[in-house]
Amino acid sequence: MPLSTDLSGSRDSYGGGRAGAVAFAAVLLVIVGLFHAIQGVVAIASDDFYTKTDEYIFQFSLSTWGWTHLVLGALTLAAGAGLFFGYTWARIIAVLAAGASMVGNFAWLPHHPVWGLSLMALDVFVIWAVVMHGRDFAEE
Numbered sequence: 001m002p003l004s005t006d007l008s009g010s011r012d013s014y015g016g017g018r019a020g021a022v023a024f025a026a027v028l029l030v031i032v033g034l035f036h037a038i039q040g041v042v043a044i045a046s047d048d049f050y051t052k053t054d055e056y057i058f059q060f061s062l063s064t065w066g067w068t069h070l071v072l073g074a075l076t077l078a079a080g081a082g083l084f085f086g087y088t089w090a091r092i093i094a095v096l097a098a099g100a101s102m103v104g105n106f107a108w109l110p111h112h113p114v115w116g117l118s119l120m121a122l123d124v125f126v127i128w129a130v131v132m133h134g135r136d137f138a139e140e
Contacts, residue, residue, distance in 0.1 A: 020060060022083065025129035028122050029080025029094055032101060036073030039108075040066045067106065072097075072104050083130065094130045098123040 043066030079097040082090030102123045103115040 021129040025126045026080050026084035028126050029076055032122050033073045033077025035068045039071030072101055076101055095127055095135050098126040
């Protein structure tokens, strides 16, 4: 069934504001994926850019964090691209990728708290939009 712009709230139509929320979530996932990739490249390239903490439970080298963020970025970016095209598998991967992104950013908080909290907030919106309105966006 093709997407429509019927905002009546009818269950017989797809699209409208609900599909717009999922499309926005897909764009956010792509952006969050790019942010993770940038975070990862910077952490790998320069050990002096981010704050080093000694008294935190998650103690890894910054290059390990860099590779972690690079992998998270690729996963999140792929999930966002798949979600934008309405693939059913992408809804599941999108929620898992956003959840992994939240956990990764929580563990990253001592190194860059504002950045981590910002990405966590975007991930919360992505999870909400995909869980609540993901089926409205998919062409099934």
